[in-house]
Amino acid sequence: MTRIVGIDLGTTNSLIAYMDGTTPAVVPGRNGRTMVPSVVAMTDNGLIVGDAAKEHLVRNPERTIYSVKRFMGKGLADVQSEVPYFPYTLHEQGGVIRIRIGDKSYSPPQISAMILKELKQRAEGHLGESITKAVITVPAYFNDSQRQATKDAGMIAGLEVLRIINEPTAASLAYGLQERTQGTIAVYDLGGGTFDISILKLKNGIFEVLATNGDTHLGGDDLDRVIGDVFAKDIRDQYGIDIVLHADDMQSLRLEAERVKIRLSDDFKTTVTLNLPNGKGQYRRDLTRDQLEELTLSLIERSLGPCRLALKDAGLTPADIDEVVLVGGSTRMPLVRRRVEALFGKPPHSNLNPDEVVALGAAIQADILSGGTTDMLLLDVTPLSLGIETMGGVVSSLIRRNTTIPTSAKEMFTTYVDGQTSVDIHILQGERELAGDNRSLARFQLKMPPLPAGVPRIEVTFLIDANGILNVSARDVRTGSTQSVAVKPSYGLSDDEVERMIGESFKFAAEDFKARQLIEARNEAEAIIQATDKALGQGKQLLTTGELTAIKSSLAALDTARLTEDHKAIRSRIQAVEKVTHHFAELLMDTSLKEALQNKKLSEMTEHSQGA
Amino acid sequence: MDQVAKVSRSRTELQMARSMCWHCQSEVAGEYFCEQCVKVQPLSKDQDYFTCLGLPRLLTIDTNALENKFYEMSRSFHPDFYQTKTDIERTISLGNSALLNTAYRTLKDPVQRAEYLVRLEAGSVKEIRNHPPADLFEEILSLQDDLEEFRAASSQPSADLTQLQAKLQSDRETLEQRQREMESRLFDLFETWDRVQIQAQPTESIRSKKESVLKEMRELLSNRTYVRNIVNDLVATVG
Incomplete structure (x- = not known):
């Protein structure tokens, strides 16, 4: 059985986890940190992801992509209000946002795939095996397009996505397994870019979601933005500088706002420090927790509406909730805790690390899918109602929100005109009456046999699978034959495009590999030049003049080769240096060996004297 | 032939x-x-939701037992447990789960349960009126006029809405009371239905009793929908 990993693909940070026996564990990086910043930097030397890429946010803002999750499954019009805040250029093609870096354009799933690949490599290094299958989490309130985009990202990264699972439900699995939680619980999940509330009933290993709600545009990013806006205004008022025009300084400002917010979860007062553009000095001010809370209150209040709606849909009152669980880094804010406590009338808790709990839950779900865990079962719901557009632009609802998935609905279609050969069907997601007010999911054309009006009978089945993704099939009731349906997503990549991107991803991988080889060769060249210079400084007297000249000229040749783009040339120069310094190394070795032996004797003597 | x-x-x-x-x-x-x-x-597609969940066609349901049965069947059919199986088994699991989920959702809620039963038995109900009784219809029409007036007035900043608002709020309370009465009558009919349904030998009088219960339920359900829609409209507009 191949291992299935669990991935939390977050707006600001991502994690990868696996089942270690019967306990889920997050894969740590070399620095011991479990979180990989969801940041991708396109540098001259290739692609960088994670902590190293985060450093490029300030150095290289136009070529460093962050918070790409906010663009998944979206069109340009959906994010218009945020565009000024992002340092990179966005455009749209085929209903999908594209991010332009230099002369190339990337779709959000492609960027997400780069993060997924980094996680995949991290797990492969840690576990010593190749990883090909994954469960990936998404916000519960993600619509069909956003889920599909996440699935596409997995495919582009070379992962078979066995399941898309909702973040708050994943968290509940971790609580159920590790804390033995039972009863009716509310999971309040405020992440980097999205907010979810899910109400679940946990009973004898069944995790039944009763209702879910949320806001896919509310998270830590938005909190940072209102804080940063205050600094930007200060700087404009005090120094007459419009910092928004300086992409690199805007990134410093954004990161400082985030740090300030984090510090004020523990402290009551903190000092903000920012270097002004073009070395025009430094901006400093104090910010208190009260001031922060005043700034962020309306955003946090915005999360309470969805909580009330979820309770209502579940047919419950706050008193019916046994436990409130907090998930996501933003729930560390004392104000969030206070507001949640006031709403539910009981103190919320976060016994499990709110940054890691979603990834841990994804690993548990992965274990369930691979047959490892059989006593737990998740019964999730679809977050949004699904319908089709009827005459006059009104929506006819087929599947209500908060319906347990998988679920299906059937609808019969016929013709209005004699000999009509097709019917256009428009699928929508949302809670509004009019088609135009809802999210367009997809369109397709139903083929009709050429018969008198009203005679054809084509039954269409709309099935929402366990991933919350829609599948459409059609059957001619008169003949019993099934019909293939080519659904064209309104805000998604076509199958062909995904295929092409998978291919490109291999090409990128090849380019990355070349870039990495070059970087490694250059680093090695630098190291060898330094080491040889140092050795010459110590043991030049051991060499003949001829040897010394040969070494020096080979070093000079390597130094020149080092600046080219050709890693093979650098390698051959490195070998040349190694060859001419071989004798020198031996001479040095002898000398240092003698010294080392002497040192050893010395240390042995000290050890003895210490022992005595 | x-x-x-x-x-x-x-x-x-x-x-x-x-x-x-x-x-x-x-x-x-x-x-x-x-x-x-x-x-x-595969579960038979022709199976009704009661049969699917192993229940007799009665309207009073032990919701705890129903939930347990649903959980038990979910454990048998859920796609999570078929990930490593063949394509055919996975398709069956998906279809069975979808049917089970719909069956459970329908029967769990008493109103949907009654609506479903009436639909199932519709073949035996004759002459069902499909529009609201005249008095309710008039009431709804006049309420809709008031709502229209309120919406038009609230778009003008100077308008005094207090009187109209108070009237609409009191209408809302009346209607909500009415909805509760309808539901209470509906639940009385559940017992009547169950009593005649469990008769082993259906006589002519029992058959006609069943028909009259179904007819009354259908009327109640349809009127309740009208009332509920206008209440929702009131809540959305006046609050």
């Missing part, structure tokens, strides 16, 4: 298909799984 023979043959085929395991062709004796090869079997 030819036609009839064809129909009857296809019916036998259907029954054969239903009682035979799709995998090992042995006769399926187990409820959801073949007793020979232990493969999951």
Whole structure:
């Protein structure tokens, strides 16, 4: 059985986890940190992801992509209000946002795939095996397009996505397994870019979601933005500088706002420090927790509406909730805790690390899918109602929100005109009456046999699978034959495009590999030049003049080769240096060996004297 | 003649298909799984939701027992447990789960349960009125006029809405009370239905009793929908 990993693909940070026996564990990086910043930097030397890429946010803002999750499954019009805040250029093609870096354009799933690949490599290094299958989490309130985009990202990264699972439900699995939680619980999940509330009933290993709600545009990013806006205004008022025009300084400002917010979860007062553009000095001010809370209150209040709606849909009152669980880094804010406590009338808790709990839950779900865990079962719901557009632009609802998935609905279609050969069907997601007010999911054309009006009978089945993704099939009731349906997503990549991107991803991988080889060769060249210079400084007297000249000229040749783009040339120069310094190394070795032996004797003597 | 023979043959085929395991062709004796090869079997699409959940066609339901049955069947069918199985088994699991989920959702809620039962039994109900009674209809029409007036007035900043608002709020309370009364009457009918339904030998009088219960339920359900929609409208507009 191949291992299935669990991935939390977050707006600001991502994690990868696996089942270690019967306990889920997050894969740590070399620095011991479990979180990989969801940041991708396109540098001259290739692609960088994670902590190293985060450093490029300030150095290289136009070529460093962050918070790409906010663009998944979206069109340009959906994010218009945020565009000024992002340092990179966005455009749209085929209903999908594209991010332009230099002369190339990337779709959000492609960027997400780069993060997924980094996680995949991290797990492969840690576990010593190749990883090909994954469960990936998404916000519960993600619509069909956003889920599909996440699935596409997995495919582009070379992962078979066995399941898309909702973040708050994943968290509940971790609580159920590790804390033995039972009863009716509310999971309040405020992440980097999205907010979810899910109400679940946990009973004898069944995790039944009763209702879910949320806001896919509310998270830590938005909190940072209102804080940063205050600094930007200060700087404009005090120094007459419009910092928004300086992409690199805007990134410093954004990161400082985030740090300030984090510090004020523990402290009551903190000092903000920012270097002004073009070395025009430094901006400093104090910010208190009260001031922060005043700034962020309306955003946090915005999360309470969805909580009330979820309770209502579940047919419950706050008193019916046994436990409130907090998930996501933003729930560390004392104000969030206070507001949640006031709403539910009981103190919320976060016994499990709110940054890691979603990834841990994804690993548990992965274990369930691979047959490892059989006593737990998740019964999730679809977050949004699904319908089709009827005459006059009104929506006819087929599947209500908060319906347990998988679920299906059937609808019969016929013709209005004699000999009509097709019917256009428009699928929508949302809670509004009019088609135009809802999210367009997809369109397709139903083929009709050429018969008198009203005679054809084509039954269409709309099935929402366990991933919350829609599948459409059609059957001619008169003949019993099934019909293939080519659904064209309104805000998604076509199958062909995904295929092409998978291919490109291999090409990128090849380019990355070349870039990495070059970087490694250059680093090695630098190291060898330094080491040889140092050795010459110590043991030049051991060499003949001829040897010394040969070494020096080979070093000079390597130094020149080092600046080219050709890693093979650098390698051959490195070998040349190694060859001419071989004798020198031996001479040095002898000398240092003698010294080392002497040192050893010395240390042995000290050890003895210490022992005595 | 030819036609009839064809129909009857296809019916036998259907029954054969239903009682035979799709995998090992042995006769399926187990409820959801073949007793020979232990493969999951598709639930019949013609099965009604009561049968699907192993319940008699009664309206009073022990919701705890229903939930337990739903959980138990979910454990049998959920796609999570079929990830490593063949494509056919995965398709069956998906279809069974979707049917089970719909059945459970419908029967869990008393109003949806009643609506479903009325629909199931519709063949035996004659002359059902499909529009609201005149008095309710007039009431709704006049309320809609008031709502229209309120919406128009609230778009003008100077308008005094207090009086109209108070009237609409009191209307809302009246209607909500009415909805509660309808539901309480509906639940009384549940008991009546169950009493006649469990009779072993349905006599003519029982059959007509059933019909009158179904008819009254259908009227109640339809009127309740009208009332509920206008209440929702009131809540959305006036608050």
